[in-house]
Every structure is written in structure tokens, then in C-alpha cells.
Amino acid sequence: MFAQTSIQMKKALKFVGGALGLMVLVTVALLLVHVDFSSPEKLDDFIEAKMEAVEAKGLAIAFIENGQISWSNNYGHADVEAGIRVTDETVFQIASVSKTVTGVAIMQLYERGLIDLDVSINRYLPFGIVNPNFP
Numbered sequence: 001m002f003a004q005t006s007i008q009m010k011k012a013l014k015f016v017g018g019a020l021g022l023m024v025l026v027t028v029a030l031l032l033v034h035v036d037f038s039s040p041e042k043l044d045d046f047i048e049a050k051m052e053a054v055e056a057k058g059l060a061i062a063f064i065e066n067g068q069i070s071w072s073n074n075y076g077h078a079d080v081e082a083g084i085r086v087t088d089e090t091v092f093q094i095a096s097v098s099k100t101v102t103g104v105a106i107m108q109l110y111e112r113g114l115i116d117l118d119v120s121i122n123r124y125l126p127f128g129i130v131n132p133n134f135p
Helices: 002-032 040-054 097-111
Strands: 058-065 068-079
Touching: 040 058, 040 068
Parallel strands: none
Antiparallel strands: 058 068
């Protein structure tokens, strides 16, 4: 039983790693590469080509403008072996993506003058943090 759980965990980690890698790749490509996305079909072709290049199994993407989803699509499989496609309800593990989201949120607070990056984090948290390697 432990061996099967270990195999499932390895499959899940491989899937999550591929999905995260693809999300980063697509984000960087959208920001740095000038590609014609004048139609949804051209965007789909681009995303599918990138998925194939990194051997990603499945992906869900949404663009949000003014708090509303302006475009979204699902690609590939949530479970290739079972033939289950990615849907709007597919749950992805966020892993290290939460670090990026947290970083952006902190910088938004900084830009609004609500936090000071040069003071101790303990000023803002309801609990204390001590780093033994930093005074």
C-alpha cells in the first residue's frame, strides 16, 4: 500500500512540477515575447505548442481584467491515464506559486504606503519570528 501511495505521490509531484513550469513559461513568454494574440485561436496555438515543448499534461489559464474573467481556457488532462480532461473544476496544487502571489501582495501594500520594507516583520504579524542568523 505504501509503494502505491509513493507512486501516486511521485506522479502528482511530476504533474504539479510540469504545470508550474508551464505557467511560468507562459507568463514569461506573454511578458517578454511579442506574439500575435489577436485571436483566441492564435493564443490557443501558442499555449498548446509551449505545453508540447515542456511535455505538460494539463493546464488552466484565466485572464482577469477589472476583477472579472475576460478570457479562460483549459488544456490537456488532469489525469492522462484515466482520460480525465482539465476542467474549470480541476484542482491544482499551488506549491511555490503562492510565494509569487504573496510577494506581489506585499509590494502592493508597500506602494500604498501601508507597510515599510525596512522594519521588522514582527511589527505586522500577530506572532513573533526570530531568525537566529539575522540580528
